Amino acid sequence: MSGPAEDGAEVEARVKVALARTGLPYEWMEIDPAYADTAEFCERYGVPLDRSVNTIVVASKKEPKQYAACAVLATTRLDVNHAVRRLMGVSRLSFADAEETRAVTGMMIGGVTLLALPETLPIYVDARAEIPDWIILGGGSRGAKIKIAPEIFRRLPNATLVPDLAKGP
Numbered sequence: 001m002s003g004p005a006e007d008g009a010e011v012e013a014r015v016k017v018a019l020a021r022t023g024l025p026y027e028w029m030e031i032d033p034a035y036a037d038t039a040e041f042c043e044r045y046g047v048p049l050d051r052s053v054n055t056i057v058v059a060s061k062k063e064p065k066q067y068a069a070c071a072v073l074a075t076t077r078l079d080v081n082h083a084v085r086r087l088m089g090v091s092r093l094s095f096a097d098a099e100e101t102r103a104v105t106g107m108m109i110g111g112v113t114l115l116a117l118p119e120t121l122p123i124y125v126d127a128r129a130e131i132p133d134w135i136i137l138g139g140g141s142r143g144a145k146i147k148i149a150p151e152i153f154r155r156l157p158n159a160t161l162v163p164d165l166a167k168g169p
Helices: 008-022 038-045 080-088 098-105 150-155
Strands: 026-030 053-060 067-073 093-095 123-126 135-138 144-148 159-162
Touching: 008 144, 008 150, 053 080, 053 098, 053 135, 067 080, 067 098, 080 093, 080 159, 135 150, 150 159
Parallel strands: 067 123, 123 159
Antiparallel strands: 026 144, 053 067, 053 093, 135 144
């Protein structure tokens, strides 16, 4: 696990290393941290919601705690109670709060990305996130976003594409 003492620059550096490993071209977007949350980011920077991918950390309710990172288009809702629960093989799940998310990923909500996560953390990606020709991911901090092809999901070693991981739009 990453430590909560990591600052945004350290996390961004790890994310850039992970990006380089994928071999994919990308655009690093420096943004105003006040607009890191999805709706505000999309409105401020003119990005369609259906191009924005949210990374959400979920946690089992019972000990020993299990975590997973899930990626879904901003126009959909993560199916925590059915799809994710089945994938993780646990009876009850919840969204990790900001402190848990930071402890597990080293990242703050609004900047969480699928890149540079602990290798033991499973990553589940809703298959619909592969449909657009480009997407926006968090940059590891609230001050950055990444514009990249959804091919990224196939280049992450611990990522699994899951049909119907999310519901909607």
